[in-house]
Amino acid sequence: MKTQALAQIPETKHAGGPVVRLSDVVKVYKEGDVEVSAIKGITFDIPRQRFSMIVGPSGSGKTTLLNLIGCSDKPTQGTIFVGGQDVGALNDNAISDFRAQRVGFIFQNFSLIPVLAIRPTEAAPEPAQRWPEAARRHSTRSRKRAGFCSR
Ligand SMILES: Nc1ncnc2c1ncn2[C@@H]1O[C@H](COP(=O)(O)OP(=O)(O)OP(=O)(O)O)[C@@H](O)[C@H]1O
Ligand SMILES: [Mg+2]
Numbered sequence: 001m002k003t004q005a006l007a008q009i010p011e012t013k014h015a016g017g018p019v020v021r022l023s024d025v026v027k028v029y030k031e032g033d034v035e036v037s038a039i040k041g042i043t044f045d046i047p048r049q050r051f052s053m054i055v056g057p058s059g060s061g062k063t064t065l066l067n068l069i070g071c072s073d074k075p076t077q078g079t080i081f082v083g084g085q086d087v088g089a090l091n092d093n094a095i096s097d098f099r100a101q102r103v104g105f106i107f108q109n110f111s112l113i114p115v116l117a118i119r120p121t122e123a124a125p126e127p128a129q130r131w132p133e134a135a136r137r138h139s140t141r142s143r144k145r146a147g148f149c150s151r
Contacts, residue, residue: 017084018045020069025078027064038064041078071099118143 027039038061046052046069054062067073068080071087080087083102090098113121122139 017048018081019048019083020046021079021081022069023079025068025080026076027061027068027073028076039068039075066105070103070105071095 022045023043025039025042026037029036029038042065054065056062064073068075069082071082074088082098085098087095087098112118113124116124122143
């Protein structure tokens with residue numbers, strides 16, 4: 001079922017379009033009666049194959065925005081396209097697959113699981129991801145190249 005949902009995601013249809021497109025995106029956090037407007041209606045594209053930065057003062061909504069683009073959170077209003085896919089149109093299973101297979105974050109700190117070696121750490125999300133064999137081989141090659149094989 002998860003694979004069927006992923007199959008609906010067009011791989012190349014929007015290959016020439018922006019990698020990210022936001023239209024009138026609003027994010028309001030609600031905590032009881034308190035509402036915090038973290039993003040107040042933004043519209044922009046991130047073009048493909050460009051190095052893009054999101055900058056702003058503390059509290060201006062950078063993390064909120066990255067969580068939305070990375071599909072870890074949903075906007076209160078507006079639409080977000082990532083790789084040509086309207087991510088708001090995906091159900092929870094499909095969004096999990098999309099995130100696992102299309103979105104990558106490189107964190108400032110390592111976010112390793114302290115009690116695990118590298119391979120088990122890397123394998124932790126695999127049941128959800130169901131990595132294709134090619135991805136698994138690529139990962140092993142990358143670890144070898146980085147000299148992490150024995151850790
Ligand atoms: N889970 C949350 N619940 C309620 N309010 C939140 C939540 N996350 C962020 N906020 C509020 O949303 C606004 C934007 O926060 P956000 O963390 O996105 O800013 P930021 O630009 O990443 O800040 P920093 O540079 O300090 O990391 C802030 O007012 C923050 O207090
Ligand atoms: Mg932040």
